[in-house]
Amino acid sequence: MARRQLLKEINRSAILNVIKAHGPIARADIARRTQISPAAVTHQTAALIEDGLIFEKQEGNSRGGRRPILLALNATGTYVVGVKLAETRATLALTDLNAEIVTRHAIDLSSRDPVSVSDQLAEAISDVLNRTHIDHNRMLGVGVGMAGIIDSVNGICRMSPYNGWHNVPFADLLEERLDYPVILGNDVSTLTLVEKLYGPGQHVNDLLVVTLGRGVGLGMVLNGQMYRGARGSGGEFGHTTIDPQGVICQCGKRGCLETYIADPWLLRRAAMNGLTADTVDDLLASARGGDGVALHIYESAGQVLGQGIANLINLFNPSLIIVSGEGVRAGDFIFPAMRDAIAKHTFGQLGEDVVLRIEPASDDTWARGAAGLVLNEVFEAQPRILQLSS
Ligand SMILES: [Zn+2]
Numbered sequence: 001m002a003r004r005q006l007l008k009e010i011n012r013s014a015i016l017n018v019i020k021a022h023g024p025i026a027r028a029d030i031a032r033r034t035q036i037s038p039a040a041v042t043h044q045t046a047a048l049i050e051d052g053l054i055f056e057k058q059e060g061n062s063r064g065g066r067r068p069i070l071l072a073l074n075a076t077g078t079y080v081v082g083v084k085l086a087e088t089r090a091t092l093a094l095t096d097l098n099a100e101i102v103t104r105h106a107i108d109l110s111s112r113d114p115v116s117v118s119d120q121l122a123e124a125i126s127d128v129l130n131r132t133h134i135d136h137n138r139m140l141g142v143g144v145g146m147a148g149i150i151d152s153v154n155g156i157c158r159m160s161p162y163n164g165w166h167n168v169p170f171a172d173l174l175e176e177r178l179d180y181p182v183i184l185g186n187d188v189s190t191l192t193l194v195e196k197l198y199g200p201g202q203h204v205n206d207l208l209v210v211t212l213g214r215g216v217g218l219g220m221v222l223n224g225q226m227y228r229g230a231r232g233s234g235g236e237f238g239h240t241t242i243d244p245q246g247v248i249c250q251c252g253k254r255g256c257l258e259t260y261i262a263d264p265w266l267l268r269r270a271a272m273n274g275l276t277a278d279t280v281d282d283l284l285a286s287a288r289g290g291d292g293v294a295l296h297i298y299e300s301a302g303q304v305l306g307q308g309i310a311n312l313i314n315l316f317n318p319s320l321i322i323v324s325g326e327g328v329r330a331g332d333f334i335f336p337a338m339r340d341a342i343a344k345h346t347f348g349q350l351g352e353d354v355v356l357r358i359e360p361a362s363d364d365t366w367a368r369g370a371a372g373l374v375l376n377e378v379f380e381a382q383p384r385i386l387q388l389s390s
């Protein structure tokens with residue numbers, strides 16, 4: 001029985017993904033593309049219509065006679081809320097099934113205490129839903145993305161350097177205050193999910209997302225699957241060692257990649273070289289003004305980043321790398337050196353297989369990513385969340 005149930009779920013997910021990618025599409029074409037029997041397609045699509053995830057559209061080419069009935073994703077039939085949780089601020093986005101943002105909201109958090117944060121978030125989520133008058137039955141769930149080591153399966157924040165949390169069962173805390181399931185995830189993973197589901201990542205099997213900002217993150221899609229490692233903690237690209245004799249990183253080790261390129265380190269390196277810059281904007285302004293120290297700091301950052309990315313290319317042979325995050329705004333000063341270093345350090349022809357894309361990120365991007373935590377469940381073979389909410 002279990003095996004039959006799993007097969008049904010895999011079929012369901014395959015059908016839904018074909019409708020998402022190729023809809024509006026006829027049932028016969030779905031059967032052809034998925035190699036699932038027409039009877040099973042009819043059965044599964046009836047269930048998907050009942051769940052409100054797809055709908056029948058009567059159009060398409062007709063050569064006389066009846067026009068075929070096509071199936072399309074019911075984007076506005078289902079909603080999710082994505083929350084980007086930072087230490088003093090939370091950004092919320094209500095999105096539809098296509099991850100299009102319907103409305104957004106941001107709050108300043110008055111306390112970092114997990115119970116207080118869950119109270120404040122629950123209130124903000126209710127505000128957003130009340131403001132948009134969305135039928136509560138159409139809300140699928142809430143995704144929360146935050147920096148740190150996150151056990152997404154159990155909804156536990158194992159360690160968050162910025163919030164100072166250790167082993168906080170935050171998904172449970174928030175779920176107790178809401179009527180919806182909550183999925184907690186690492187913020188870089190959430191961004192990667194959205195690129196995989198809705199961005200350029202939907203056309204490739206091997207995708208890496210590198211984020212620059214307060215830290216350096218890495219999200220991996222390998223063989224078409226999100227890769228998180230044995231305990232979900234993989235992707236600590238920022239803490240790969242560049243120089244064993246280097247400066248001591250926040251993690252306690254020496255010479256991590258982050259110590260060259262993460263925002264706080266750019267400022268610290270400026271200070272070490274006699275340039276006063278209180279914020280990253282100050283440092284950027286100095287670089288734009290042609291300040292030699294600022295330009296050198298960014299160039300070194302680009303070089304180290306390029307070496308690191310070349311190592312990733314050599315290890316994984318990805319077809320697409322997306323560089324994103326707030327740090328992208330310094331791209332004019334970082335990316336030329338980064339591209340040179342990538343070209344210099346990639347092995348053989350591997351560099352020719354990969355497309356590099358730069359995508360700036362805002363608070364909205366991250367909140368949309370958090371929504372992706374829930375949306376991904378809809379398109380995965382084993383939709384945990386539909387079982388939870390039914
Ligand atoms: Zn480190």
